[in-house]
Amino acid sequence: MLRMFQPLEVFIGLRYVRAKRSNHFISFISASSMLGIALGITALITVLSVMNGFQQEVRERILAMTAHATISGVAGRLDDWREVRKAATASAEVVASAPYIRAESMLSAGSATAGTIVQGVLPDEEQSVSDIATKITAGRWDDLQPGRFGIVLGRWLAQRLGVGIGDKVTVLVPQANVTPAGVLPRLKRFDVVAIFESGMYEYDSGLALIHIDDAAKLLQMEGSVSGLRLKLKDLFRAPLIVREIGSELPGAYWVRDWTQEHANFFRAVQIEKTAMFVILMLIVAVAAFNLVSTLVMVVTDKQADIAILRTLGVTPAGIMTIFVVQGTIIGFIGTALGVAGGVALALNVREAVAWLEGLLHIKFLSPEVYPITELPSQLQWGDVWTIAPVAFVLALLATLYPAWRAARTQPAEALRYE
Numbered sequence: 001m002l003r004m005f006q007p008l009e010v011f012i013g014l015r016y017v018r019a020k021r022s023n024h025f026i027s028f029i030s031a032s033s034m035l036g037i038a039l040g041i042t043a044l045i046t047v048l049s050v051m052n053g054f055q056q057e058v059r060e061r062i063l064a065m066t067a068h069a070t071i072s073g074v075a076g077r078l079d080d081w082r083e084v085r086k087a088a089t090a091s092a093e094v095v096a097s098a099p100y101i102r103a104e105s106m107l108s109a110g111s112a113t114a115g116t117i118v119q120g121v122l123p124d125e126e127q128s129v130s131d132i133a134t135k136i137t138a139g140r141w142d143d144l145q146p147g148r149f150g151i152v153l154g155r156w157l158a159q160r161l162g163v164g165i166g167d168k169v170t171v172l173v174p175q176a177n178v179t180p181a182g183v184l185p186r187l188k189r190f191d192v193v194a195i196f197e198s199g200m201y202e203y204d205s206g207l208a209l210i211h212i213d214d215a216a217k218l219l220q221m222e223g224s225v226s227g228l229r230l231k232l233k234d235l236f237r238a239p240l241i242v243r244e245i246g247s248e249l250p251g252a253y254w255v256r257d258w259t260q261e262h263a264n265f266f267r268a269v270q271i272e273k274t275a276m277f278v279i280l281m282l283i284v285a286v287a288a289f290n291l292v293s294t295l296v297m298v299v300t301d302k303q304a305d306i307a308i309l310r311t312l313g314v315t316p317a318g319i320m321t322i323f324v325v326q327g328t329i330i331g332f333i334g335t336a337l338g339v340a341g342g343v344a345l346a347l348n349v350r351e352a353v354a355w356l357e358g359l360l361h362i363k364f365l366s367p368e369v370y371p372i373t374e375l376p377s378q379l380q381w382g383d384v385w386t387i388a389p390v391a392f393v394l395a396l397l398a399t400l401y402p403a404w405r406a407a408r409t410q411p412a413e414a415l416r417y418e
Helices: 008-018 024-065 081-089 123-129 155-161 212-219 235-248 263-301 303-311 316-347 349-360 381-398 400-407 411-415
Strands: 069-073 094-109 112-121 136-139 150-154 168-179 182-196 207-211 227-232 253-257
Touching: 024 263, 024 316, 024 349, 024 381, 069 235, 081 094, 081 227, 081 235, 094 123, 094 155, 094 212, 112 123, 112 155, 112 212, 123 227, 150 155, 150 168, 155 182, 168 212, 182 212, 207 212, 227 235, 235 253, 263 303, 263 316, 263 381, 263 400, 303 316, 316 349, 316 381, 316 400, 381 400
Parallel strands: 112 207, 150 182
Antiparallel strands: 069 227, 069 253, 094 112, 094 168, 094 227, 136 182, 150 207, 168 182
């Protein structure tokens, strides 16, 4: 009954795939090729998913400390920031905004010193554009009050200065006061009111936050700010939204989005992802082209069958179809197994790594070294739909030479020694 619904070539090709009395060595090589394709695809999907997970994790940590977009004055000073804020927030794409004052400075406590960025913020409004308040590990964010000259330090910055909650640090800014005694550097003592940990060394070691009113007094910027920080409805459309906002502003300003501020990092990640895709796809290609040796041995083993089929009237194209069908089935099964294994592993990579760590009694991502202690994974189906067809096409291409060689078999030569 099965034969009634299949062309002869397809029927014979399927019989060769599932033949029970075939050469055991050829069957082993065929299974190895199938398994090689499956393992290559599984590794490729899993590695790309882990890279996607790392990219997402780092992006979230960056955006927890930075705004989706910033507007600043051409000279580093925004005097008409209220008008600019009104124009920017008129866009339906802008969810929230907050002013800031930013300056490079030197912090000192006792004999310890550290260069850092001091940023003046409005605590209530800052929470609407970043997640800094949720990153506090010691002290209270609400203690950042105007006139109290409190300061919030990153974890590694506080450790470098050797200070904790309630200790004092001196902030020295690159501006000077002219007094009868001469030109003196401008400095002010601040009380440490909180310590944050974002998980990004760049911020934890080089950022200090103070109230914007205290920053204005220290930097003599009363009535002005360095710029505005914006939170957008869709952060992935930030470049387009920023261009639209820039065209609506009443003047010349610097308008930047988060992708521009960290362009080198995200470009490097994308290059690494592309390189890994190419490298691991070569592994899949090697496994796929193992089908060449498999089918060549099958063709050699089936010389007599091919000769008989030719004498019964099967054309060379029909003979070629038989072996293309066999190779295609092997490639399809290997691809299907690889996709299933890759998706399953990508969705459960944290559990798999945790089990392996427990089995080997080691920690792959030590919290003393890495800010990310669990292996993140984000499966993107677009990667899967790219990998599966490419792997299947490679397997299909690998069948062409052995099938062409089978089609050239001469019946008389094949049956001479039978």
